[in-house]
């Protein structure tokens with residue numbers, strides 16, 4: 442089954458408050474721009490962006506049930522619930538929206554945490570999520586500047602800002618994010 446872009450948009454929009462939908466529109470537009478700039482597929486990047494936060498406003502119980510029943514990585518349950526909507530969203534994209542494109546599903550799955558060996562699609566959606574026009578946090582303009590010439594430089598700065606925030610709040614840091622950052626630095630020869 443392949444639902445049309447419009448049908449998917451309407452279905453996803455209904456899962457979240459208008460404010461989060463505005464964010465999703467921003468991520469869609471920015472993903473298209475980054476795909477064009479860095480040689481990705483704008484149509485598939487946009488599809489991942491449409492769906493990336495589909496589970497963001499689901500209840501903790503509903504997400505936890507899917508993580509347990511579908512045997513998503515159990516380590517998620519030991520970390521911040523904010524991380525859960527990404528792998529749960531990938532599951533929903535596949536099961537409820539019939540998305541079969543593994544790169545699209547992975548871009549949804551890893552948009553919050555990152556991972557080692559991020560694909561071009563992963564990088565586009567993850568970075569778009571940091572810098573879409575509605576985002577406003579310390580350092581976002583620096584990340585936008587870096588994103589003009591390098592996905593990797595933009596993402597490293599994005600992960601740095603996330604890690605710095607977690608450090609300042611004495612929160613746990615999800616290991617995959619540290620791994621993702623280290624891997625990107627390595628990719629740039631560092």
Ligand code: FE
Pocket residue numbers: 493494497526527552553
């Ligand atoms: Fe998200």
Ligand code: FE
Pocket residue numbers: 464468493494570
């Ligand atoms: Fe998002």
